[in-house]
Amino acid sequence: MNAKMNTVCFRLLLIFVCSFSVGSLFAQKQTNERAKWFVDSRFGMFIHWGLYSGAEGIWKGEKLRYDNDYAEWIFYRNQIDREEYVTLLDRFDWDSIDPEQWVLLAKKAGMKYITLTAKHHDGFALWDSQIGNYDLGDLTSPKRDIVKELAEACQKHGIKLGLYYSHWVDWEHPNGWNHEREIAGMSNEEYDVYWQGKVIPQMRELLTNYGEISMIWFDMWINHSEAIVSKKQLLQLKSLIRELQPNCLVNSRLGLSIEEDQDIDYKTLGDNQLGDKKEDFPWQSPATVAHSWGFHAMEEQWKSTTTLLHSLINNVSLNGNFMLNIGPRANGDVPYEIAQRLEEMGSWLAVNGDAIYGSGAFDLDKNQHDWGKITCKTTADGTTKLYLHVFNWPLNKQLQVTGITEAPQKAYLLADKQQAALPFDFGEVLTTISLPQMQPDPYVSVVVLEYDNYPEIAEGLVAETVYGGYSLTPENHVWAEGSQELVQPQKYGSVPQHLAIEQTSRYRWRVFVDEPTTVNADVSYSFQSKKAGGTFVVRCLNGETVETSIDPTGQTVGEPRSDWHIDRYKSKRVGQLSFSKAGYYDIELEVNPAKGAPVDFQWLWLQ
Missing domain, CATH: 2.60.120.260 (Galactose-binding domain-like)
Structure with a gap:
């Protein structure tokens, strides 16, 4: 993965009310039929696992040669010889590696889809590829095909399967893009040898041999105009996907932006970049629990469960998805810190999932209230639920919602199966809800406001803070x-x-x-x-x-x-x-x- 810096600019904003069709279950108007399941799912698992998992961020006693410590880049960063690199397979405990366990963890976490790094930048294929001999099928005995095993487990447990494929960068192929080519250069004709000889046939294998593939996740973090890949090649690749798997989603890191090609299904933000504005098209943040994407033995940066839930809620409140990475070890084990947080997120979603799955943004400004975020769900008959995700339970037990011009029919805690009504007062644009003494959830508690229709808002109001002012x-x-x-x-x-x-x-x-x-x-x-x-x-x-x-x-x-x-x-x-x-x-x-x-x-x- 490659981090991306973002410049921030200021624009004078005149706040306006967005129109909304209550006849649609999907708030994102620019969502095509293929992507509706994606918009509904909101939460998925990313799996970074490959030869680099055996190195664990260290090569011959030397830590990865770059301060970002992305362990999956060690082949390139530490200038490892290809033949030595594949000896990392000797460290893998194949008797213990069971992709079904990853799927079961995803289910427990409340995730709806999984994306596996079928081929990362190191060029190594995690399936029995017939293209070359740099793949698991050629270098394991008995043969292992992790893509096949994961596909079967996903189908068994009702999880959608996505595959990550590094199309632009390939450090192994002599004609693939290696960043050292920035020194010596490379002709388009040379690069096309790699493209036609490896990318297209390997993608054909993935799209024909493993059943339904719900998404192909590409990882070119720049536009094609800045890379050696041509737009013609990218369209060739996308056409292949549309031909073989018509319902398969394609992300913007193919190298074509949504603005340039409306046939791109969703936008991928930068690594660990959360959403900061409401969008009407599908989008996603790829994120980590740790710092490194691949397993790193010296990892010390672990995000808390609270931080991860806040990130998920933030994205959903702006119509976004959240794909959270695990980096299993060479025996298939998921680090304890990651598994623990995923299980805790799953417990929260088991209670509060209605506020996430099938929910999206509401019309109020994203920073309207200092107590948390709002997600919204409207049914076909126009009934609307607003989910108030309370990050900080007010000490005065009064929760104010500013900007909605009509009173809700009912207020209650999502965690309360009996939906006991919470007392509230309403005046013009201010709804004040009386909360119980104890918050129902230690991470994020959710209050539900029910309306008979989609509620209108007043424009441009600054809300009073939790403690006044x-x-x-x-x-x-x-x-x-x-x-x-x-x-x-x-x-x-x-x-x-x-x-x-x-x-x-x-x-x-x-x-x-x-x-x-x-x-x-x-x-x-x-x-x-x-x-x-x-x-x-x-x-x-x-x-x-x-x-x-x-x-x-x-x-x-x-x-x-x-x-x-x-x-x-x-x-x-x-x-x-x-x-x-x-x-x-x-x-x-x-x-x-x-x-x-x-x-x-x-x-x-x-x-």
């Missing part, structure tokens, strides 16, 4: 005029995200209050001039205006004893605003910097 930030405003350059966090987050403002600028937010109240308005900013200059003005557009000077904030030490001096961000009280009655209020911040004295704005807080 409104956090008005550059990312959740609904209108802006002036500076909009969002500077991302720096110095490991000690310099926070902020707007760099050099001219008079205005930003506007909308809040809802459920009763008359008076709030303090505090602004967080950095200003590096020697003396005060300019003003902050906060106004309620249907009420009061308060103002304060922009005072110098100076610098601070970001990290002791590290020569780490950074601009200080401080909070300053601007004044008080009174809301005379329940209802909507538009809040505006006007920043008036002095000439030649820029100010960095972080947030406005009302409480």
Whole structure:
């Protein structure tokens, strides 16, 4: 696998309500018939297993020669001779290796499909391939065919089978793409020898000899325009899949984006990259429990069950899938830390699976509430359930949902088989649910809101936080005029995200209050001039205006004893605003910097 860095840019967002057809069970409008099972499944298993599993991240006493420690790259990173590399098969305990155990673990974890690395970048085939002699069938006695054994186990237990195939990169074939070719170069004609002589015939084997293949997972993390592979070759490969397995899914790492080719079934994000926006087409995050994809003997980075559940829920709340990797050892054993977390996830899904399987995004902003995420399911008759995934059980036992313009018919805990009603209050756009003293689940508890139809939302509201107060930030405003350059966090987050403002600028937010109240308005900013200059003005557009000077904030030490001096961000009280009655209020911040004295704005807080 190859990690991919993503640049972040800021755009002014005007929040809008998406239209939704209650006649459809699938919120993703750009989902073709082939991919509907995929959209419904949401959770799958990735298996990285091959010759590299025998090395365990170490070759002749030397650790993998790269700090990312991806054990499946050891053939390339440590420059191992091909003939020596295959001797790793001697370390495999073939009497203990049983792919059915992987399938049973997937079932226990609540996973609906499995994707196996049939051929990774090392070029070694985990089936009895008739193309060349670099495969299990030629190098094991008695012959083993892991693809066949896994396919049979998947069929037996009702799990869909996917196969990973490294089409672009092949370190073993003399005409395959080896990254060292960046030095010497390679002609298209040379590469096509590999393509026609290995890729196409091996793919034909996989698509004809192992029953139904539900997806082929390719791993070219760049577009074909940046690689030696031609679009013509990629279309040839996709056409072969469509011919032999018409219902087989193809991911965007084939090298063709969804935007370029609408026949691509789903988008694959970067390794361990979670979704950050709602999409109407199917998409997936490939992720690890550990750090390395293949088994690494020196692995020390293990994600917690809570972290993994949050990742799954996050993706589903944005219409995405989550495919979680296991890296078995050379005897087939799954590391204890991975198996434990998968079993714990499976226990959670056994209770809360309705909030994941067949569920998807709701219309509220992904960061609307600080208590967790929302997933949604609408049936054919229009009945809708909203699943409130509560990451942090409020100490005051009051859960607020802001932005829905109608009251639910019922609220209850998904873990409660009796569906005992939870008390709630509703006012215009605010639903307040009274929670029991004890949360039903130690990881994530789920509250269900039932509606007779698909509920409408109010546009652009900033929700009150769990413990009161409104956090008005550059990312959740609904209108802006002036500076909009969002500077991302720096110095490991000690310099926070902020707007760099050099001219008079205005930003506007909308809040809802459920009763008359008076709030303090505090602004967080950095200003590096020697003396005060300019003003902050906060106004309620249907009420009061308060103002304060922009005072110098100076610098601070970001990290002791590290020569780490950074601009200080401080909070300053601007004044008080009174809301005379329940209802909507538009809040505006006007920043008036002095000439030649820029100010960095972080947030406005009302409480």
